Amino acid sequence: MLKIAKNKIKNNFLEKKIKVIIGDSHFIPFQKNTFDIVTISFGLRNFKNIHLSLKEIYKILKPFGILEILEFSKPKNFFIKKIYHFYSNFILTKIGSFFSKNYFAYKYLKESINFFSEKKIQKIIIKNKFHHIQTKKLTFGIVSIYLFQKII
Secondary structure, three states, rough: OOOHHHHHHOHHOOOOOOOOOEEEEOOOOOOOOOOOOOEOOOHHOHHHHHHHHHHHHHHEEEEEEEEEEEOOOOOHHHHHEEEEEEHHHHHHHHHHHHHHHHHHHHHHHHHHHHHOOOOHHHHHHOOOOOOEEEEEHHHHHHHEEEEEOOOO
16 A cells, blocks of 8 residues: 555655655654644554554644544444445455455454444543544445544
8 A cells, every 4th residue: 555655646746745654553753743633544443552542643633633533334224234234244254355365354344343333433532532523424324434633
């Protein structure tokens, strides 16, 4: 993914504006109060120590900075929920693991979607000194955007 990003940056002459780094979310290599916004897309579930990572994100955000998280969620609509349940349990896991040859990755994806409910995500983030601003459901509730603000 980083190789693709580097090529896109180079092809669009953005080398002076965008720097790609490889880092550890437990030790983010930036000074305090550096960024106005931090975004996480489909990655919250993959932090080894979610509280340590959120502490680091809090540190690098400016006062009243925004944490935006895009994550899978569970639909609330009865019919969409049934379709999604069938898809994630019988189609996604089987097809994904067939093509990738990694059954455990797709099993983990399914399990982590069930584990990280909307309420659980909000509780974890709020526990780490953020204020919940808004949650916006997308794609029939299959994904959600969560907005939080750094509390001083």
